[in-house]
Amino acid sequence: MLGLTVVALSLLLVFVVGYGQALKSYRQLTTDTVMAQTEAARLGVEQVLNSGVSLEDIAGLGQILQPIVEADVSVTGLRLLSGQKQLYLYGDVPEIGNRISIPLSNKFTQVGTLEVVLSDLMVEATVTESFQPFIWLIVVLLTVFIGSVLNSSKRAVYLTSFTMVFLAMSVSVMILVGSLYRDGLQSKAVSLADVVSQRLSPILVHDVDRDLVTGVELMLDNFRQTNPELSKIAVFKENRPVAASWQGEGMAEVISDTGMLDYIIGTSSSGQVRLTYKAEIVLAQLARTLKNFAVLFFACGLVCFAFIRLLSGEANQKRSDVILERIKPLFLGAVLMEALMAPIMPQYMASVAESAGLGTGASSLFFTLYFLGFALTLLPAARLVEMYDIRRVLVFGILLSSLGCGLLAMDMGLEAILLARLASGVGQALIFISVQGYILRFSNKDNKTQAAGIIVFCFNAGFIAGAAIGALLADYLGDKGTFTLAASIGVIMSLFSLILPSMRARQKRQGSVADMVSAMMADSWRLIKIPAFVRTMLLVGIPTKAALTGIVSFAVPLLLAERGVSKESIGQVLMSYAAIVLLVSHKVGPWVDRLGNSKTVLSLGNLIAGLALVLLAIGLAMPQNWQTVVVMTLAMMTMGFSHGLINAPVVTHVVVSMADSQESDSVIAATYRFLERFGHVSGSIIVGQLLIWFGAEYAMLALAGFFIAACMLFTIFSQGTAKAVSS
Structure with missing residues (x-):
């Protein structure tokens, strides 16, 4: 029963996080689809406005705006305003809700506003419908797990069976997420093709000679530029070219030859609109979705495998x-x-x-x-x-x-x-x-x-x-x-x-809690008078803990959020820190054994922390958000490497460097760990004040200078420190 519960919760976790990721990506594509139709309508209206016609006098506003309503089922309301006067209304437009507001301008000033209301419930309904069969998949996988466990007396079958069903669930959900992304992309292509065909309907319906019409290519290219994920647009009538935008360049041309990013949408009057997406943009969006799910798979795996190992251990x-x-x-x-x-x-x-x-x-x-x-x-x-x-x-x-x-x-x-x-x-x-x-x-x-x-x-x-x-x-x-x-x-x-x-x-133990606290205070007072102890605490221990709370936990997420970086990217930046700490902490023990001197390792940790803060300052100065995320991820990985070097040997360094003192090793270690927590407490306050006084970039550089100075001081004044790890 415990195994069945663990597996069921694990599969549900994959289901929930996959659903959340699919909902987010599909919602974004839906919004893009509606935005494409809205932007096309804006261009059409503003062309008339620029010719001198007022917004109230434009004929056929319903025909121009109707494609927005038909773009996606998530559009539940649409309104065109000229000042406070309502010129067109479709559905319900509440004052509060998810909406797109587009200004309409003539050559001189804004003359109106186009408001489009989107319903998240409709998007959720579409994604929910796609994920409903996965409830039965969970039942099937649980049945497979139960059958495999009952057919074997080996406890290791728990881990093997769990791995199989977990991978099957993860791969299935990942395929569905990719499928929903593809469907959203195709829906957007159909929406864009409808816009293009409507704009060129006189040419397609009346079979006008393309040589008699000018400005069509420029219009298509302007439309392509308002949809930056498009590489080119071409319109055909009975397989004869009618018009085409100026073609894009680069990787999109190579992939478009294979048809991977080509969409051919038929229109009325034997017309066709062929759209080609830019590969670098589409693949980047798809890679971002798959990256997020891969991160989720890794995170879920860490949790789930920790629980399933309880069942796969040896019976004896x-x-x-x-x-x-x-x-x-x-x-x-x-x-x-x-x-x-x-x-x-x-x-x-x-x-x-x-x-x-x-x-x-x-x-x-x-x-x-x-x-x-x-x-x-x-x-x-x-x-x-x-x-x-x-x-x-x-x-x-x-x-x-x-x-x-x-x-x-x-x-x-x-x-x-x-x-x-x-x-x-x-x-x-x-x-x-x-x-x-x-x-x-x-x-x-x-x-x-x-x-x-x-x-x-x-x-x-x-x-x-x-x-x-x-x-x-x-x-x-x-x-x-x-x-x-x-x-x-x-x-x-x-x-x-x-x-x-x-x-x-x-x-x-004899004595009350107050007696124990009093004894620890007395130990602390004696030990902070010893140079080797206080030097390690002030130059290594407390600054390291302050960096954890003040920079990793407080400043980095806050600064990234202020720049509009998505929550998943913030989480993955923090995740990179913990992953490197986990890796380095596991390897640093044998390294210190071979090196034979923890002073060098601790000094190197401080120096690397300073370099990490310099990288943070560089990342904050980057003009693009993706550049900031990349550089700050490298900075957090560097910071994690630094803390991985320090966390393991610092207590041993304190104990061994004070081998000549009369205090016991346990008292030294416990007192050091207690005083080191002042870094935890003060970290966010110190960093917060530095951010207010100097701004983000200079605050990071000031902290980098401190860690580099601490490295130099610790190296100079710790000459002669005993070997950190005894045989």
């Missing part, structure tokens, strides 16, 4: 290994809950701050509250798992984080949002400490390295999956829908946590 696994396998999907799901909101959170918080009259810069306070709650809860949480059942602390943390997401979805005002972010930070800290407690309790010298990697892997995998899925579903679900989805995942994870054993501490 040790209990400790089984518990560690159960921890992976649980922690990944808890991180996913928060990461789903990452692509939309900065711009949402900025809008909340602006609506409250605080200014955009105040949005950094929301991020600070989250990390403040996280940092301040770490010590009490460590005490709680020693006093109470770890599973209870874990469930409470998950539910508290879910409450934070739910409060955001309810939109109950500024105070509720502040409470929501604080609650999410406290909840995530309780989850982190509880998971760490389980890992410490069920790991030993045989699997300690693998167990320690669970947190690194699950955090970055959850961030990758959450950023990708959240970004691509945000347009379909909206902000509140995304917050609700995150809260729902938290509730599911709280139920899933019941498969973990109920565990109390083997030996309870």
